[in-house]
Structures are given as structure tokens and as C-alpha cells.
Amino acid sequence: MKTLTGWASAVLLGSTALASAEGVVNLYNWGNYTHPEILERFTAETGIQVTLTDFDSNDTALARIRQGGHGFDIVVPSDTYIQTWITEGLFQPLDRDIVTNMDNIAPQWVDVPFDPGREYTVPWAWGTTGVIVDTSVYSGDPNNIELIIDPPAELQGRINVIPEMSDVMAMTIYYHGGERCTTDRDILRAVRDSLISAKPHWLALDYGAVDSYAAGDFAAGIYWNGASMRVRLLNDNFAYGYPETGYPIWMDNAAVLADAPNRDNAMKFINFVLQPEIAALISNFARYSNGITGSEEFLDAEMRDAPEINVPAEFVEAGRWGQACPQDINDIHTQIWTELMQ
Amino acid sequence: MRGHGWKWLLCTPALIVLLLAASGPLLIVAVYSFLSPGNMGGVVWEFSTEGWFRVFFRRDIFEPDLVEWNAAHLQVFWRSIWLSLQTTFICAVLGFPTAWFIATRPPHTRTIWLFLITIPFWTNLLIRTFAIQEMIRNNGTINTVLMQLGLIDSPIQMMFTEFAVLLGMAYVFLPLMVLPLYAAMEKMDFRLVEAGYDLYASRLNVLWHVILPQVKPGFIAGSILVFIPAIGAYVTPRLLGGGRTMMLGNLIALQFGQGRNWPLGAALAMLMLVVVVGALILYLRVVGGNDEARRG
Structure with a gap:
């Protein structure tokens, strides 16, 4: 074929x-x-x-x-x-x-x-990859990746994460203080452990979710800025956050x-x-x-004037370029991801 | 003898296409599974069994000397096989009465019923899956109707559950079970059913000893047609199951995409092929073999 x-x-x-x-x-x-x-x-x-x-x-x-x-x-x-x-x-x-x-x-x-x-x-x-939150469900600060990897009670079971290994790994590594391709085993261990313990709180790992957010299927998630704007235009309860610990720019x-x-x-x-x-x-x-x-x-x-498109000045610094990690590090990421999704 | 040779010649064009289009790529996959991963995808032409090793084992991330079973891969394999078995079973249970209904209609109306069975094939699978999503989501058709009737207070979570995946899979593959079952029933000799009743067999006895043996070829064909594509199902589990867990298809796609480990992906794909062929042989041995034995 x-x-x-x-x-x-x-x-x-x-x-x-x-x-x-x-x-x-x-x-x-x-x-x-x-x-x-x-x-x-x-x-x-x-x-x-x-x-x-x-x-x-x-x-x-x-x-x-x-x-x-x-x-x-x-x-x-x-x-x-x-x-x-x-x-x-x-x-x-x-x-x-x-x-x-x-x-x-x-x-x-x-x-x-x-x-x-x-x-x-x-x-x-x-664009950027960040956090999207339904402010009618959770009214706290959206600029925080903890909403996804250590979610508050009201968001548990209502989270959707894009199934992009590189974005999810990057944001979790930044949260634990590592560089994108860190070889620090302690950081990687912490990354794995926090993802594994977060997973039960995730409802789905889905790409095409603009209408699902707008319809209320999800209350929070890791999502792209452009898509998050489309969600907000359909349902203005939604806000887009730039995790202060670091978020990917592409x-x-x-x-x-x-x-x-x-x-x-x-x-x-x-x-x-x-x-x-x-x-x-x-x-x-x-x-x-x-x-x-x-x-x-x-x-x-x-x-x-969309806040999803124009990065607010205080969050510009936290944006980080992606990087293709060496094969041995990428293999570790794949292994963690496979363990997460098994 | 000479005529026979000519007949073979007639099918050579088809055989050449099959050989090039099926065996060629398959051979490439087999070879790739024994090479080393290239930089950013692709392969390097260095022999390595690392791909196959990683299918079954993993080195502990934090203590590379510690080698253990790759439980994650086995789990994904088992999930795909289990889902396919469940799908096949549901299709068989739902397909049998449907096929029976059609086969017992007067001949001129059967065509209409068969025609209705093929209608889903007119629309793309992706679109039909989105339509199912629309039905079962929290504010979808079913939940809205139930809530307005006052039967439930809050929506039932159907999306992103195992139920949703099985519903979608059974829906997609049901026609593939009904059609071969119908074909077998149509050829069935209904006088044998009458004879069974004449000899005071109960309804259950007639079903078990008269009907089922006759439609068995239909069951075998239907099960194969359902089980094999179900193993590689990708779209339905992903959209309806919410992608929380990986299927075999997703695991293989990961290695060729962000995992950037083509040899591992190729080895997983080959293993999937082995599982499918193995299941096929086993099935034919167990189910088909009995048939042969009885006839002999």
C-alpha cells in the first residue's frame, strides 16, 4: 500500500x-x-x-x-x-x-x-502551551501547572490533557526545577511520580476538545493558546494561564x-x-x-487584544523554547509516558 | 494440464500487486526492527536487537543495571486483545438474532434489510464516531432526554468510559458479523429445524444441535473479520475512551512519532502481526478443526 x-x-x-x-x-x-x-x-x-x-x-x-x-x-x-x-x-x-x-x-x-x-x-x-481553567468551577490563579498535576478537589476528575508527550513532560520537568532535557535522575523520578499520581484525576487525554470544554465536559486542562481562545469565545467562563514555573513556546x-x-x-x-x-x-x-x-x-x-495571544509582560520570562532531547533522554521520556498511559 | 497453467497466469497481476504492496512494506518493517534508531526518527543501518529487547524488557530508569519485564507493554497488548475479544463477543450476541431475523424474511424483502445493514458504511468512520460522542456526552442527546423526562437528576458519565469504547467498537464492527452470519443462515436447510421439532427437541436443543453447527462457518468468518481489525483499532478508543489509556495502535504510533524509536515501533508492529496470525491459527484449529473431525 x-x-x-x-x-x-x-x-x-x-x-x-x-x-x-x-x-x-x-x-x-x-x-x-x-x-x-x-x-x-x-x-x-x-x-x-x-x-x-x-x-x-x-x-x-x-x-x-x-x-x-x-x-x-x-x-x-x-x-x-x-x-x-x-x-x-x-x-x-x-x-x-x-x-x-x-x-x-x-x-x-x-x-x-x-x-x-x-x-x-x-x-x-x-504559540504557547498553557493551562485552561473554567473560572466558574475554580476561581483561583490559573497561572499554575499544579492545577493539572496536583489538582484541587473541585477540578479532580474534570481535567483534560493534550496527549502531547513533549509538552506534558516539559511542563512537569519545569515544575520540578529541571531543564527541558535534564539528565538529573532525581528530577525525572519526581516527574514520573507526580504524573502517575495526577493521572487518576484526569478524565481524558484528548486533542480536539474545543467544543468539549465549551460544553462543560472539562473544567481544566493543558491546552494550546489559540485553541483556548476559541474555547473562551464560545464560553467566557474560561481563562488561559501561563504556568510561572515554565511553559513551552513553539x-x-x-x-x-x-x-x-x-x-x-x-x-x-x-x-x-x-x-x-x-x-x-x-x-x-x-x-x-x-x-x-x-x-x-x-x-x-x-x-x-486576546490575553491568550498576547503574552502578559510578567509571564514572558517563563516561556521556554522546546528542544529535541538526545535519544537516551527521549527514551526515558517515552518510557515514563508509556508507564503513564499503560 | 496446459489449461491449468494458463489459469495461474490470469491471477499473476493480482499476485504481483499483493506481493509488492503487502510483502514489501512488511519486509521493510521486519528489517527495521533489527536496526538502530536514527537521529530524529528514521533508522541507522547498524544491526541491533535493542528494539526487540525493549518490547519485552525495560531497564529501570533510575538504576540502568536493573532489567525487568516491560509490564507497560504487556499491559497495552493485553488491553487490546481483551477489548477485541469483548467486541467480538458482543457482536456475535447482537449479530445472531439480527442475521436470523433477516434470513427468515421472505426473499424479496431480505435485500432491503441487508441494504439497511450496509448504510453505516456510507459515512466515514470518524464522522460516525463524532456522532456517537454527540449522543452520549454529558449534555448530549441521551442525557438531555433522560433529564427532561425526570428520570435522572445529573448527567450519567458515559463519555470516556470503557462502556463508550465498547459501544463504539460494537457499533462499528457489527455489520461485519451480521453479513457472514446471514450468508451462512441463508444456505441453512430449514427442514432440519422442522425435523428437530418433529423429533421432540426443545427450542434450546434445536438451537444448539441443529442451527449452531450449520451457521458455524458464519460465526468463524464473522469473528475473524471483527477480531483482527479490532486489535488495531485506533480512532474509536481514542475518541470515545478519551485516550486515557493506550491501545496497541497508539503505542506503535508513539514510537514512530514523539518516541522517535522506529526499531522499537517496528518490533511492536511485527509482534502485533504475530499475535493476530497466532490467534487466527488457534481459532481455526479449535473451531474449524472440530468441524473437520466430525465430517471425517
């Missing part, structure tokens, strides 16, 4: 590659993440046609590009994976003669640890592939999305921030 699909898509891609002699760019992005208007406007402005292909996880995208023969020009992976893409030579440096809008990138997103100085990538969208970044068949068009597209008005379209569609200065005024009104 897999082999056949591989062949079929190879044939399809081959045909798009043929058509690319004149004005095409092939974008490989997360599903349901690209505002159709961006592609229409780009084509209207430059005459270059855009084809869009979806992926559903960083692992899928990386595995597919590694195999070669993909025909894509641009890919949009997450921060934790960028170093791997760069060191394996899968990206090419941005051509500053074409990508002239680099100055539009907000200063705090230029010297990022995964691509210092933005040699290869530009921001597409970014960012998806666009880059041009080393073997891009339409290199110049790809650079033009990258430059195009760095405009504030276009970046705002990304945000209005995906419901996450974009990292481009001046895009605020083009945002939908409900996003512009």
Missing part, C-alpha cells in the same frame, strides 16, 4: 515538476494552516501558481523530504526540528537579494536558538528546501509572507500569532 501511494505521488509530483518551468511554487505545510487568500494574492501579484500539500506531523514531513524526489520548494516545520533540517543540509540559506522584508521580523524572533540570525528560516506562526518556520526545483519563486513567496498584512492573514486563519511587526492592525478584532 505504502509503496503504491509512494509511486502514485511520485508520478503526480513529476508532472507538477514539469509544469514548473514557468511560474510555480510548491508549498508543503501543515493541514488547515494556510489561508487560501494568501495563495490567491500571491498569484495575482506575481503570476506564480502555488500548489499546497498538507502534512500532519513534523515526523511525517521530515521523513518524506529525507527520502528525496518530493518536488517541494518550501516546508514549514516546528522549532524543535529546525536544527535537524539544517544540519542534514535539507535547507538552503535565504537569498537576501530576493527576501528583502527580513526587517519585518519582530526583534525577539530574530536571534532564536534554532536558527540564530535567521539564516535559513522565517516565522510562520507561534514556532513553525518557513524555509526553502536545498533541492527546491523553483528556488527563486520560493524566495519570492517567503518574502511575500513577511508583509504584515499577509502575516495577519496567517494568524486570522490559524488563530496563532505570526511574529511579524506591524501585523497587529490587520488582525481580527477578537485576536488583537
